[in-house]
Amino acid sequence: MAKPKLKEHLINRNWCKGCGICVHFCPKKVLELDSEEKAFAARPQDCIACKLCELRCPDLAIEIITE
């Protein structure tokens, strides 16, 4: 099976509370918090679509869309 390839990070800014769990535990350091303390994909090209951010998000605010 081919590795899933990232299409986009869907991040719900209304649900994100800026806890930083996704930022800290991303193995490729793709995510960051912006000036409003909401997560965003700063380096989407490095994403390996492991979905650990999606699985660990306490606010169900992240969805990784793959091709």
Add this chain to the structure above:
Amino acid sequence: MAIKDYIRERFFPHMWCPGCGHGIVLNGLIRAVEELGINKNDIVMVSGIGCSSRISGYLDFHTLHTIHGRALPFATGIKMSRPELNLLVPMGDGDALAIGGNHFIHAARRNIDMTAIVMNNRIYGMTGGQYSPLSGYGTLATTAPYTNIDHSFDVVKLAAAAGATFVARSTAYHVQQLTDVIKQAITHKGFSVVEILSQCPTYFGRKNKEGSAVDMMERMKDITTPIGSKAKKENPDLIERGVFVNEDKPEYCSEYNKIIERAMKGN
């Protein structure tokens, strides 16, 4: 189905604090149900009172938000009248083991087919950070400003000794294992107990200087180890994760049906 098909979106964002481990339990639980492919109309979630118990409001199953510590008796009533339904009973550490301690051991003893999930954040979060039966010796809480002198229960040993036929433990950090043990617990026929170590950065974390939610999750990685690991032999203080008990024993509703049949025959 997508994750959003299992939740009541109108209640989001949820009321849990930023970084609360209970949100991760909610996340993992939805994935467990999705992977098992259970129809959400075949699931009844019964919860008591506390931060953890708010989980039932967010899920689009049949849900009951009942009284403190008494989720298991309500769940028992439902299971006995509708044994074909899957019962999920999420509880906090105080809800399950202080207020509902007696219900917990007796539900385990009866081996009634349901899944009890103990979301253990070691504190009463909703009411302001009082110590719970799982806070542990030497911890700080608003009601233990000079440190707690109560020793904590070991949920796994307690559940196993009381007769639960499936007992497992994981943490909010180990999300894949969390989903896996919940799946096994739901599939198991009999009383299943899953303890999930969850972080409360607002009260337990702040009182005990454990830092942010991220720091508390890093700590879960450091203080736990898979069952029977080499690390455990070298450091007995490590908390084991995995499936501790998985055995077959006559289940309460099945046995009760046999009693009904016997009584109807009059012998």
